[in-house]
Amino acid sequence: MNTTMFLPKEIKVGFQKRSGTYNGKLAYVIYIDEKGKIRKEKSFESWRSHDIPTEQFENEPTSGFVLNKKAGGYSTGWNHRQTYVRIYDPRGFEFEISIENLLYILDNTSSIIGKGLEGEFVYAWSGSDLVLVPVNAPEYEELKKLNDLRHKKDFVKAKDLKVGATYLTKNNDEMVFLGKxxxxxxxxxxxEVNKKAKKQFYFAESGSDGTFHYRTFQAVTRFLIDVIDENPHPELHAMFEHLEFEKRYSPIDHSKSLRVAMTLEDFIEYFSNFGWGSVVGANGREYDINTNRYSDNKVSFNGEYKEEEYNRWGRMEIHKLKVKNMYDGVEYEVNTLEDVFNILKPVETHYYQENGNFYIKQSDAWNE
Structure with missing residues (x-):
């Protein structure tokens, strides 16, 4: 189960008249968020029958839910209807859940003929999707704790942030504050480097693969819901070391860029793997190279043009034509990648950050 789901304090229910339900009405359930805003209100109002009054309920653990029947699961041309299952809420309305939601429910409780689903349930939302959650599910307590913090509205303020401390976000992510x-x-x-107008809040997350992931925010208002640990994170030093290699933190400095001759080994490896691409020749011009894998791996390059006169309805016009295997105005016979390498003498650009760290090398003129 997604433990970042939202558990509202209140739900709002609208209705349509519908046969095949317990009481002749099918419900559309939406919720009121922690700010008091009614979510999905526009689609709710367009869907419901306005001659049937809406109802609001506390989203407290409730028992007595009953399985009714499958709905949807057909396709007529463009009109596809996903399969859902209808559930009866003991407060007197029927609504639909996904098959995935039903399977999750049955993993954690039982459906008894004549009695319905065992145990208590609450409504939750994963993005825009309604999910009926059994309170005896192992993840429920973590989900409830997170949402109690969301509703508490005791958010961590920006002025109280401490470098190295670990915070919990309302999305249930643990992040270490690094500074602004x-x-x-x-x-x-x-x-081309552009600096944002305002300094950003930098946070780090530890990845499962041992790496660090960095996130930035212009503001943290109503975002951090708890302090997990005020003490400096044990990996704080490593987080800052890795941050130095982020180009959004230390920008690329074009004054440090270097043009370096490519090695034959790198050149052949690149084009043997990809079959095509671009390089910059020793003359500073970009050339496209192609190894035609569908024609005996024939190699060619182009990047220069020659002009030809063309008689167009009695008027002479000059056209530029791209010429294959031409370098500095001379056409060459080319058979192998090594031939191309020896003709073009390709170079690559090494880019460095402002702090002096090597960032990337590129063999084409993409970032020129």
Whole structure:
């Protein structure tokens, strides 16, 4: 079960008249969040029959739920209806849950003919999906504890944050506060550096693979719900060491970039693996290289043009044509990747961060 699900204090129920239900009505259940806002209200109002009054209930553990029947599970052209199961709530309405939700319920309790589902249940939401949760499920206590903190509204304030302390977010994530620092962004095609206007709150999470994952926020209002440990995290020093290699923290410094000749081994390995790509020649021009795997691995490159005159309805026009295997105006015979390497003498760019750390090497002109 997703232990980040939201457990509201109150639910709101709207109705449609529907045959095949216990009382002739099918319910749409939504909830009121910790801010007092009614969630999914727009779809709720468009779905329900307005001649049937809505009802509100406390979302307390309740017993007496009963399985009714399957609904949906058909497809007519574009109109697909997912399979659901209808459940009767003892407060007098019937609603639908997913098959996955039903299987989870049956993993944790029993359905007795004539008596319904054993035990008590509460309503929860995983994103926009309603989930009926048995309170005897092993994850329920953790889920309840998290949501009690959410509803408590005693959020950790930014001014009280301590570097190295561990905090719990309302999404049930544990994060270590690192401080407020500048954050840098980059264009989608290049390493053009843009600094965000305001310093950001930096946090670190320990990954299951032993790595650290960093998250930044412009504000932490109503986000941190508990202090797990005020003492400096035992891996705090390592978290800062790894942070130095994040380009959003220490930006790429183009004044440190170096053009370095590619090795033949790197060149052949790259194009043997991918079959195509781009490199920058010793003349600074970008060339596309292709090893045609569907034609006896024939190798070619292009990146230069020559002009040809063309008679278009009695008027001479000049067209630029891309020429295969031309370098600095000379056409070459090419048979192997080694031939291409010796002609182009390709170079790659080594990029470094402001703090001097090596960031990446690239063989094409993508970030030029």
């Amino acid at each position: 620092f500048d954050e840098y962004e980059y264009g989608w095609r290049n390493f």
